[in-house]
Amino acid sequence: MSARAIPYRPHNHDACVSQALTDARAICQRQNARLTAIRERVLELIWQSHKPLGAYDVLAELSSDGHNAAPPTVYRALDFLQQHGLVHRIASLNAFIGCTHAGENHTGMFLICRVCGNVLELTAPSVSTEVRKAAAEEGFRAENTTLEIAGLCPRCQAEPDHD
Amino acid sequence: MSARAIPYRPHNHDACVSQALTDARAICQRQNARLTAIRERVLELIWQSHKPLGAYDVLAELSSDGHNAAPPTVYRALDFLQQHGLVHRIASLNAFIGCTHAGENHTGMFLICRVCGNVLELTAPSVSTEVRKAAAEEGFRAENTTLEIAGLCPRCQAEPDHD
DNA sequence: CCTGCAAATGTTATAATGTTTCAAATTTTG
DNA sequence: CAAAATTTGAAACATTATAACATTTGCAGG
Numbered sequence: 001m002s003a004r005a006i007p008y009r010p011h012n013h014d015a016c017v018s019q020a021l022t023d024a025r026a027i028c029q030r031q032n033a034r035l036t037a038i039r040e041r042v043l044e045l046i047w048q049s050h051k052p053l054g055a056y057d058v059l060a061e062l063s064s065d066g067h068n069a070a071p072p073t074v075y076r077a078l079d080f081l082q083q084h085g086l087v088h089r090i091a092s093l094n095a096f097i098g099c100t101h102a103g104e105n106h107t108g109m110f111l112i113c114r115v116c117g118n119v120l121e122l123t124a125p126s127v128s129t130e131v132r133k134a135a136a137e138e139g140f141r142a143e144n145t146t147l148e149i150a151g152l153c154p155r156c157q158a159e160p161d162h163d
Numbered sequence: 164m165s166a167r168a169i170p171y172r173p174h175n176h177d178a179c180v181s182q183a184l185t186d187a188r189a190i191c192q193r194q195n196a197r198l199t200a201i202r203e204r205v206l207e208l209i210w211q212s213h214k215p216l217g218a219y220d221v222l223a224e225l226s227s228d229g230h231n232a233a234p235p236t237v238y239r240a241l242d243f244l245q246q247h248g249l250v251h252r253i254a255s256l257n258a259f260i261g262c263t264h265a266g267e268n269h270t271g272m273f274l275i276c277r278v279c280g281n282v283l284e285l286t287a288p289s290v291s292t293e294v295r296k297a298a299a300e301e302g303f304r305a306e307n308t309t310l311e312i313a314g315l316c317p318r319c320q321a322e323p324d325h326d
Numbered sequence: 327c328c329t330g331c332a333a334a335t336g337t338t339a340t341a342a343t344g345t346t347t348c349a350a351a352t353t354t355t356g
Numbered sequence: 357c358a359a360a361a362t363t364t365g366a367a368a369c370a371t372t373a374t375a376a377c378a379t380t381t382g383c384a385g386g
Contacts, residue, residue, distance in 0.1 A: 034362085036363070036364090056342070069365085071345085072344090072345075072366085075344065091254040091311070122301065124293065124297040127297055129293075130290040130293045131290055134289070135274055138171075138274060138285065138317070139316075140276075140283070140312070141315040141320055142274075142312045143277070143315070145310075146254065146309060146310070147308075148309040149303070149305045149306075150306055150307040151303055151306040152306070153303055154302035157302075199334070199335090201334090201335075218372070218373075219372070233338080234372085235335085235336085235337085236335065236337095257343095257371085
């Protein structure tokens with residue numbers, strides 16, 4: 001499984017989603033966590049988009065499933081998925097995206113294209129190292145890093161600006 | 164003026180605020196931007212707290228001034244201040260904080276203590292460099308970086324956990 | 327001075343995002 | 357099976373942010 005530049009390249013996304021679900025089931029089993037029907041469905045919905053999905057987007061999808069859920073249902077599922085490293089919250093977008101490094105114990109770094117909205121998750125050890133170093137110099141104990149880069153993805157750079 | 168660990172050390176915060184306002188006036192003049200009464204007042208309110216202030220906190224302060232403002236007034240002022248590099252928005256907190264490097268053209272990195280709520284803004288060139296490098300490796304043109312570290316500040320590490 | 331334009335602010339309403347609370351159902355465990 | 361714990365349902369509410377349009381203010385040119 002290639003870990004590089006996934007959303008920028010054509011690929012069989014259904015396979016990609018079902019792989020994520022399979023991985024998720026394994027991870028939850030290992031952690032004695034219950035990937036219930038709702039939680040799995042929410043994870044699936046999030047994975048079906050490479051663009052981050054807002055909680056209320058998920059809610060709308062559930063509704064069109066016929067599942068008449070209220071906001072707390074979605075937020076609870078999202079909390080669970082985050083807790084188990086299956087999705088990430090993108091703070092600058094108030095939205096969620098499937099974790100492409102689930103189970104790997106990593107600090108994510110997100111490249112967010114402001115044009116197409118696609119997001120690529122990277123693991124950049126050199127960045128994490130520098131972040132930890134900078135925090136340590138201030139005597140700060142870093143626990144959780146939010147690192148989100150907005151800009152232009154390769155494809156959107158290539159396109160004419162207005163046409 | 165020391166740029167290091169400011170909120171963690173005792174200091175004359177009034178002086179700190181009025182310096183920030185003086186700087187802001189100069190910066191706006193240079194940029195032909197109008198630091199109007201409201202904008203200046205909002206900046207002052209934000210500076211008076213080392214902890215990030217939510218838009219509605221600012222609104223409440225304005226109200227207790229007798230200035231009966233509505234949300235758009237505050238959000239507009241905050242947009243202006245951000246645009247001119249006078250405040251930063253902390254995405255993970257939905258809140259704003261005075262920029263301690265105004266006018267310096269920098270990429271901020273924020274150390275957010277989850278206990279006391281204080282925030283320290285750093286400029287860490289080595290981090291910026293690594294971030295740019297990692298983005299460039301993916302062909303991504305980085306425009307805007309959100310880098311927020313939650314954790315424990317030195318003072319709150321020192322304190323007993325429960326007491 | 328005044329007139330007309332652009333920028334800034336006021337005002338009302340509403341949208342979007344997220345939480346609290348308590349009850350009911352389900353699963354797990356003894 | 358029964359008790360305990362976890363998960364889900366449901367309603368109300370809280371917080372954060374924006375849209376749309378009216379009004380005022382600052383300022384350049386006649």
